[in-house]
Amino acid sequence: xxxxxxxxxxxxxxxxxxxxxxxxxxxxxxxxxxxxxxxxxxxxxxxxxxxxxxxxxxxxxxxxxxxxxxxxxxxxxxxxxxxxxxxxxxxxxxxxxxxxxxxxxxxxxxxxxxxxxxxxxxxxxxxxxxxxxxxxxxxxxxxxxxxxxxxxxxxxxxxxxxxxxxxxxxxxxxxxxxxxxxxxxxxxxxxxxxxxxxxxxxxxxxxxxxxxxxxxxxxxxxxxxxxxxxxxxxxxxxxxxxxxxxxxxxxxxxxxxxxxxxxxxxxxx
Amino acid sequence: xxxxxxxxxxxxxxxxxxxxxxxxxxxxxxxxxxxxxxxxxxxxxxxxxxxxxxxxxxxxxxxxxxxxxxxxxxxxxxxxxxxxxxxxxxxxxxxxxxxxxxxxxxxxxxxxxxxxxxxxxxxxxxxxxxxxxxxxxxxxxxxxxxxxxxxxxxxxxxxxxxxxxxxxxxxxxxxxxxxxxxxxxxxxxxxxxxxxxxxxxxxxxxxxxxxxxxxxxxxxxxxxxxxxxxxxxxxxxxxxxxxxxxxxxxxxxxxxxxxxxxxxxxxxxxxxxxxxxxxxxxxxxxxxxxxxxxxxxxxxxxxxxxxxxxxxxxxxxxxxxxxxxxxxxxxxxxxxxxxxxxxxxxxxxxxxxxxxxxxxx
Numbered sequence: 001x002x003x004x005x006x007x008x009x010x011x012x013x014x015x016x017x018x019x020x021x022x023x024x025x026x027x028x029x030x031x032x033x034x035x036x037x038x039x040x041x042x043x044x045x046x047x048x049x050x051x052x053x054x055x056x057x058x059x060x061x062x063x064x065x066x067x068x069x070x071x072x073x074x075x076x077x078x079x080x081x082x083x084x085x086x087x088x089x090x091x092x093x094x095x096x097x098x099x100x101x102x103x104x105x106x107x108x109x110x111x112x113x114x115x116x117x118x119x120x121x122x123x124x125x126x127x128x129x130x131x132x133x134x135x136x137x138x139x140x141x142x143x144x145x146x147x148x149x150x151x152x153x154x155x156x157x158x159x160x161x162x163x164x165x166x167x168x169x170x171x172x173x174x175x176x177x178x179x180x181x182x183x184x185x186x187x188x189x190x191x192x193x194x195x196x197x198x199x200x201x202x203x204x205x206x207x208x209x210x211x212x213x214x215x216x217x218x219x220x221x222x223x224x225x226x227x228x229x230x231x232x233x234x235x236x237x238x239x240x241x242x243x244x245x246x247x248x249x250x251x252x253x254x255x256x257x258x259x260x261x262x263x264x265x266x267x268x269x
Numbered sequence: 270x271x272x273x274x275x276x277x278x279x280x281x282x283x284x285x286x287x288x289x290x291x292x293x294x295x296x297x298x299x300x301x302x303x304x305x306x307x308x309x310x311x312x313x314x315x316x317x318x319x320x321x322x323x324x325x326x327x328x329x330x331x332x333x334x335x336x337x338x339x340x341x342x343x344x345x346x347x348x349x350x351x352x353x354x355x356x357x358x359x360x361x362x363x364x365x366x367x368x369x370x371x372x373x374x375x376x377x378x379x380x381x382x383x384x385x386x387x388x389x390x391x392x393x394x395x396x397x398x399x400x401x402x403x404x405x406x407x408x409x410x411x412x413x414x415x416x417x418x419x420x421x422x423x424x425x426x427x428x429x430x431x432x433x434x435x436x437x438x439x440x441x442x443x444x445x446x447x448x449x450x451x452x453x454x455x456x457x458x459x460x461x462x463x464x465x466x467x468x469x470x471x472x473x474x475x476x477x478x479x480x481x482x483x484x485x486x487x488x489x490x491x492x493x494x495x496x497x498x499x500x501x502x503x504x505x506x507x508x509x510x511x512x513x514x515x516x517x518x519x520x521x522x523x524x525x526x527x528x529x530x531x532x533x534x535x536x537x538x539x540x541x542x543x544x545x546x547x548x549x550x551x552x553x554x555x556x557x558x559x560x561x562x563x564x565x566x567x568x569x570x571x572x573x574x575x576x577x578x579x580x581x582x583x584x585x586x587x588x589x590x591x592x593x594x595x596x597x598x599x600x601x602x603x604x605x606x607x608x609x610x611x612x613x614x615x616x617x618x619x620x621x622x623x624x625x626x627x628x629x630x
Contacts, residue, residue, distance in 0.1 A: 170324055171357035173344040175371030175422065185370075189361045 034248065041241035048236050058242035068243060071227030077138055078213070078223055079206035082145035087199045089146070090153025091191065095183070097154070098161045107158070114151035121148060122215030129216065136218040144216040145206045152205065153198035160194025200258040204251055273336065275300045275458055276321070276426055281330030283316050283482075290316040292482045293330065298426075298460060303452050305473035306462045309505070313482040314462045318428050321460070322351045334425050345374070350424040354431045356415035358403040364414050365390070365399045371422045389421040392454065409440045416448075420455055429461045433468060445472055466506050470494070478502050494546075496611060500619040503544040503611075510550060510587045512543040513615060521612055525582030526560070533612035540615040547575060547590040549608035552597070558604025562587070567595045580605055 040048065044055035062068060097107050113121065125144045134140060168190065172182040188195075210225040217223060222230070228240055274297035283291040291313045298304045306314040319325040321332055323344030332339045339347055350371070359367050365386055372382045390399055393413040403411055412432065419427055432448065433441045449472055452459050463469050469476050470490040478485040478493065478501075486498040490506075497503035504511060514523035520530040521543040529543045555561050562580040574595040577586045587605070597603065 165355050165357055167353045167355050167357040168359060170322075170344070171351075171353055171359075171418075172370070173324075174322055174351045175418065176345050176374035177370070178343075178345055178374075181374060186359055 037241050038245045038248065040238065041245040043238055043241075046238070048238060048241075058238045059246075061239050062243045062246065065239065067227055067231075068224070068239070071222055071224035074138055074217075074221055075207060075224040078141045078145060079203050081138075081142035082149050082206045083199050083203045085142070085146035086149035086153045086202045087195060090150045090198055090202075091157050091195055093150065093154045094157035094161055094191075095187070097158060111151050111155045111158075113148045114155060116148075118148075118209075118211035122212045125212065126215045136216060138217065138221050141213050141217045141221075141223060144212050145209060148209075148212070149202035149206060152201050153195070156198040156201065157191055157194045160191055160197075164190050197258050200254055204254060207251075208247070274298060275302075275334060276460070277331070277333040278317070278321075279331040279333070281317065281320060281327045281332060283313070283320060283325060284328045290482050291320075291327070294479070294482070294484050295330075296477055296484060296487055298458065301456060301458055303449065303459045303472060303474045304461070305469035305476045306460065306479060307466060307469040307476050307505075308464065308479035308485075310464055311481075312479040314464075314479050315430060316482075317479075318351070318430055318460065318462045321349060321426070322428055323347050348424055349426040349428060350419040350422050351428040351430065352415050352419050352432055354434060356403075356411050356435070358411060358414055358418075360403055363400050363402060364395060364406070367403065367414055368418045368421050371418060375422075385421055389417045392420075392451070393417045408436050409444065412436065412444065416451070420451070420457060424457065426458050426460060429459060431462055431464070433463075433465075441468075448472060470506070478505065480505075497544060497613055500542045500544075500613050500615050503542070503613055508547055508588060510545040510547065512545070512583070514541060514543065515539065516541045516612070520610075523583075525584075526580070529607055529610060531610035531612050535612065535614060542613050542615050542619070543607075544611045544613060545587075545607050546609070547588040549610070550587060550589040551606040551608055552576065552578065552589050552591070553604035553606055555602040555604045558606055560605045562603055562605050564597050564599055564601045564603060566599060567597055569594055578603060578605060 040051075041058060042054050042056065043051055044057065045052035093110050097110060101107070121144070125140075125147065129136065129140050168186055169182055172186040173179075177185065208225055209223075210229065213223045214226055214229075217226070228243070231237065231240060276298040278294060278296050278298075280293045280295055281291055282289065282293050294313070294317060306317060308314050316325055320327050321339065323339070323342065327340065334348055337348075339349075359370065362370065368389060369382045369386045372385060377385075386399075390396055393416055395410065395413050395417060398406060398410060403414065406414065412435070416432075429448075433444055436444060445468060448459070448461075461469070461472065470493075473490060475487065475489055476493055477487045480501050486493060486502045488496075488498075493502060493506045497506060497509075500511060503509045512521065512523045512526065512529055514521045514526075514529070516522070516533060516535045516537055516539045517528055518537055519532075520528045521533075521541050522528050523543065529545075531543055533541070535541055560580065562578040565577045565579050565586055567577075568575045573590050573592055576589045576591065576595055576597055578589060579586045589605075
């Protein structure tokens, strides 16, 4: 007897190609500016808007530029400091909100700085610093960035916390672990992916933050975005394109790393 | 001399906002007992269990283990352990680490922990899985880990919150036997919360039936089945034919049916329900029996058959159980005789329930 032939795998329904056009237009709209920056960073010309051939010469110049390097150094210090503060504070805040409050009121107030206008935060922080007699410098930018970064970390850690089984902590207590041991051995490892994701986001946001840093830093200690801003006022040089491309590379690597980490430490459901 | 109870629950009252979850519940549980808290959802059984574990604080009342007041201790100091309904295994720890967690918290040495973990892993049959993560285990295996993690602590009392509800049917049946075997083997006192009466009946030495935060009856499974204390218990435990009426000197006068004879200790004229188990309802020759009915359907279940019969004058059909297959056909006329009948009182809540039954029947 002849064996039955395996039935053909069902073919996907053909969609009209025209529907894809708005999709591609959307992507072009989103990514064309970025693409142009990357392409122009390899432009041999001094003139930003004329292509004269491929060259890598702008990349070494970024590192030779003293002002840019100072700005980059400042930015890394600020982002690192603000991320450290925001990660600790945001995690504790999220833990407190989840365990000791009911309703969304307190929660909303913890997360609000993430969406408040930067201008408002900048002016408010500048006023506060002068009222308290705090001098301006990198430390004041660190504190200022920690404010909005904390809000982001809180939001992300809270979301992670909401996805956890609340009986995990009860089980730990039930097995004889006190509140501190429970937090360190059960809660914290479970929150880790959220905390790491929050920290990376805080770091990236601080890296290119302009408005708040502009208000709260001393003129002698500009962060990278401020340095670039002042350069651009005298005309954009191709060097800036090279720098922007490098920052893009750092961001992409960070995002990929964050996703990998989340997958590694995430609790498989 | 009778020994003092292991667990004493005395007048425990629990309140959430405006609703009372437990109305002054009192019960004693003895050493080595397999005890079940049984009731429909919202009856307060889980609240009681969580109060014993320390995750809920009763408004009043006492809970003691070995005469020690539990309510004054935080959960991590109580000599009881709980197996959670979700199992609550720590996803970032291996099976071994999960089981050893509670011993670590006690501050035991590494060698001692390893020895006791290995011992328990053997008892629950998890040997080859010790290094795995919970996510790599099946439902039944996870349940064993949760059980091992709790019994390795050698608690005075093991609390199990719906221990079998997350398992599929076949695993559930074997785990029922397994739990009972383990309870004997490790010599612990088990308190199981369940909404499944079959589960409670097959496993427990004694069962407390809860309803709307009140203790309806506390008895052995046999006693609950044979002598239910209320209409609710009669309908919740096993299946039963419930015939509502009023008491007479020698039975219950059921409207449309007449007097169903039964012994009882209630005053004449009280609201009551005659309870007849399906196996006590006899189907006979229609010609020789005064009470007649018509067969609606027969259900063959292998060892036994259930026959549903419409009796003239009764709003809902009655059920009878016979051994083996039944030769009765749909539409056939039969005689109905009530055998062993018990009588329970009927209150306002029961009246509402019986109206619902009639509507849904």
